[in-house]
Amino acid sequence: WRIKGDECPAQYATCMTLKDVSSGKESSYLLNTVDNASCTKQNAGCAWYKTQKSADANGVYQWYNGASAYDVASGASSFRHQGGAVKSYSYEDRLYLTHAAKICSQDQAGCTELNVNDAGLTLNLVNNGSFEKDEDQNGVPDGWMVPVQNTKPEVDQTMVPIDGSKSVNPASLLVQRLKTSPGSFYTFSFYASTTNTTSGYSEVVKAVAEPLDAAGKTINLGGLTVGGDCVRQQISSIDQYTTIKSVSASDGWKRFVCTFSPPQSVSFVDLYLISDSSSKTIRFDGIQLETGEFASSFKDGYSTTSPTKNYLKVAPAYLGCKGAASDPKECASYAQVCSALDVGCNLYTPKERGPAVPAIASAVDQCPNTCVGYDSYRQEGTIYEPAKFPTYFIADKAASCPAQAVGCDGFTQLGSNGGESQEYYTQLRACMTPEMATGSGSTTSSTFFTWQGSDKTGYQLQTWQLLKSNLTPAPCVRPQVATESTVVCSEDAASTAVINADTSCDEHTDIFSNPDCREFFDAAGVIHYRLYSQTVSVDSACTPYRKDVSKETDCKVSGGFWSTQGFCRYFGLKKESNACTAAQNGCRKYTGGAGRNSTTILNETFENGTYAAFTPTTTNTPKLSNDSVANGGHSISVIASEKNTGIKTVPATLSSNLVKGKVYSLQFWAKGTGKITAGFQDAGSGDEHYFVEGMDLTNNWSSYQVGPLDTNDFAAFDKTTVLFFTTEKGEEFFLDNIELIQGEGD
Numbered sequence: 001w002r003i004k005g006d007e008c009p010a011q012y013a014t015c016m017t018l019k020d021v022s023s024g025k026e027s028s029y030l031l032n033t034v035d036n037a038s039c040t041k042q043n044a045g046c047a048w049y050k051t052q053k054s055a056d057a058n059g060v061y062q063w064y065n066g067a068s069a070y071d072v073a074s075g076a077s078s079f080r081h082q083g084g085a086v087k088s089y090s091y092e093d094r095l096y097l098t099h100a101a102k103i104c105s106q107d108q109a110g111c112t113e114l115n116v117n118d119a120g121l122t123l124n125l126v127n128n129g130s131f132e133k134d135e136d137q138n139g140v141p142d143g144w145m146v147p148v149q150n151t152k153p154e155v156d157q158t159m160v161p162i163d164g165s166k167s168v169n170p171a172s173l174l175v176q177r178l179k180t181s182p183g184s185f186y187t188f189s190f191y192a193s194t195t196n197t198t199s200g201y202s203e204v205v206k207a208v209a210e211p212l213d214a215a216g217k218t219i220n221l222g223g224l225t226v227g228g229d230c231v232r233q234q235i236s237s238i239d240q241y242t243t244i245k246s247v248s249a250s251d252g253w254k255r256f257v258c259t260f261s262p263p264q265s266v267s268f269v270d271l272y273l274i275s276d277s278s279s280k281t282i283r284f285d286g287i288q289l290e291t292g293e294f295a296s297s298f299k300d301g302y303s304t305t306s307p308t309k310n311y312l313k314v315a316p317a318y319l320g321c322k323g324a325a326s327d328p329k330e331c332a333s334y335a336q337v338c339s340a341l342d343v344g345c346n347l348y349t350p351k352e353r354g355p356a357v358p359a360i361a362s363a364v365d366q367c368p369n370t371c372v373g374y375d376s377y378r379q380e381g382t383i384y385e386p387a388k389f390p391t392y393f394i395a396d397k398a399a400s401c402p403a404q405a406v407g408c409d410g411f412t413q414l415g416s417n418g419g420e421s422q423e424y425y426t427q428l429r430a431c432m433t434p435e436m437a438t439g440s441g442s443t444t445s446s447t448f449f450t451w452q453g454s455d456k457t458g459y460q461l462q463t464w465q466l467l468k469s470n471l472t473p474a475p476c477v478r479p480q481v482a483t484e485s486t487v488v489c490s491e492d493a494a495s496t497a498v499i500n501a502d503t504s505c506d507e508h509t510d511i512f513s514n515p516d517c518r519e520f521f522d523a524a525g526v527i528h529y530r531l532y533s534q535t536v537s538v539d540s541a542c543t544p545y546r547k548d549v550s551k552e553t554d555c556k557v558s559g560g561f562w563s564t565q566g567f568c569r570y571f572g573l574k575k576e577s578n579a580c581t582a583a584q585n586g587c588r589k590y591t592g593g594a595g596r597n598s599t600t601i602l603n604e605t606f607e608n609g610t611y612a613a614f615t616p617t618t619t620n621t622p623k624l625s626n627d628s629v630a631n632g633g634h635s636i637s638v639i640a641s642e643k644n645t646g647i648k649t650v651p652a653t654l655s656s657n658l659v660k661g662k663v664y665s666l667q668f669w670a671k672g673t674g675k676i677t678a679g680f681q682d683a684g685s686g687d688e689h690y691f692v693e694g695m696d697l698t699n700n701w702s703s704y705q706v707g708p709l710d711t712n713d714f715a716a717f718d719k720t721t722v723l724f725f726t727t728e729k730g731e732e733f734f735l736d737n738i739e740l741i742q743g744e745g746d
Helices: 329-333 493-501 552-557
Strands: 015-019 026-030 047-050 094-097 111-115 154-156 167-169 173-179 186-194 203-212 226-228 231-235 238-247 254-260 268-274 282-291 309-313 345-348 357-360 374-379 388-394 409-414 420-427 445-452 460-467 479-483 486-489 517-521 527-531 543-547 568-572 599-604 614-616 623-625 635-639 645-649 663-672 675-681 688-696 702-710 722-727 732-743
Touching: 173 282, 186 203, 186 238, 186 268, 203 254, 203 282, 268 282, 409 568, 479 568, 552 568, 635 645, 663 675, 663 688, 675 702, 688 702, 722 732
Parallel strands: none
Antiparallel strands: 015 026, 047 094, 111 309, 154 167, 167 282, 173 268, 186 254, 186 282, 203 238, 203 268, 226 254, 231 238, 345 357, 374 388, 409 420, 409 543, 445 460, 445 517, 479 486, 517 527, 543 568, 599 732, 614 645, 623 635, 635 732, 645 722, 663 702, 663 732, 675 688, 675 722
16 A cells, blocks of 8 residues: 555554644654653653752852752762751652643742631641541550550441540550640640440550650659649659549549640650450550640541641741741741740730730630739838839729829927927938037048039128038038937948949039039138938927838938937938928838839030020010029029910920830929929810929029829820920029939839
């Protein structure tokens, strides 16, 4: 026969042109030589892909570029990963995909479906806890091991099982090793029964939870927490968690629960199910290990078939992301990692105020509503008693007091003729009478001088009669009431070191920033820098006082004299003491966890030659004044043209710092006539919130600390709010060293 067509050599028989459906490329092949023994339509296009990048010399992770040897079969591959440690052999670093593999974009790399570990989800860590699976049909349930020397278990339907269709008699020993982590409670539970129905017969149930370290070495559990049906029992001289109970046929399936806390070095837990070799009647089913302190209903795998799903980009294992600062920068492209110890950690925002709180909260952490706000605080120290910590109370239910009343205590003035009167002070001005200044080394009165400015008289030399130090020519700042009629200076090397270390009052510039700091000149013209509040006045009006409540230790430390009657005695100068009211007795400052998170947002000393931070609300123009406790210092003088007029801050002074919800305190030095009022005024509503209202001023400079003001409840408080000072019509006040402090609520 002659058939039309082109003739070709015999060796090209079955030659055919084919098109690759993936790439579209056409190629010709001899079909009778192609190896298609294992190739089917389903695995067409099968190829292997590398799964791990490796760090280059700069620590940047790159895919393999073929520049170095990469032996895909060798078990001794030198291919290296993070830190220079071999993560896996080359032949293990492979993934096989067919043409059916789906393509995703690079920015979705790592996208993984995860089950959310919410309150209703538990996971049984035990593989095949109901013994239903034996895919290799070797007679041992999948996931479980039988030591070589032991008999295979009996897995059958001898008893109606708890779950599925099978239960097990270990015959001798059945083991499963599980990965675990430190820092969590685990609960091991199982069901046991016996097929022996003989009256009075009971079977001993034996099970062991054996924690192991990373090397597989048994860990001694002595001293760790254990509860439920298990106890710590020594096995080969090592404490283990062991359940040894009995069960009878009449019990049916009986559940045993063991809760334990593994040590920090734990990596695995081996679970052992044990039966006496002479008995074939013990049965186990429903084996479960889960995190937490309680046993949930048995379930193979998750406790629900439809757990809540979440989709996150999970970092590949080769990056070794741990959530640490040292993580490779590539970790930032994936969901952030936390440790097992952080599971359940959430950020909680207080309902009222305060910073958000990160915490792992559970039912045992809940408290009744009546305890909301109960917290620990530090009671700050006063002149007469040290700080106390901790103290506990509910701040919202405690009585509040103004800042200027902090340290208020009751004192009894002791009259010369036996008469007594009750008075209240935050500070008694330390003093002694001229008669008490005997001229001995520790009771010597001396004259000191300071310069003080005045608009009317200019700078004048002011004279002070003070107790002199027993060590130096300076004023004494460590007085001690030695007897009921004696005050001495008790400075020593230790107190002198403290005085010299005080950098807030040791040079001329300090008298401008610290109004309590004075530049004293002695009779020889030598300058001494001391805090005036710590010096001792020599004055005939000095009076003895008894503190109503005190302790002997606190009394002596604060410079008092502890009498044989059990009272603390001081000498005080009433006209220079800081008085408070009976209602303010016991007022103390308490600092919570965020109480020291404060900042000064206004500090005005008027030493820059202007009062630009303020604007007048009086028609009388304020003026910079030379009236100051400091030589060369300045203040601002304000005369009210109408009632409740004075000065206020211009909007720019505070606008960048005011925050609603913060707590504010105000400190300033003042003198003048009439009464002074200070507070915030909301620009929008005009509402006023007072630090202090109608406080009497004197002709002498005094320091005031007023507030605090909690702005949570100020509806219109915002960045346009201003700080104001006012007085009554025709009255004058001087202000200096104005300090506005912003802090937290506790």
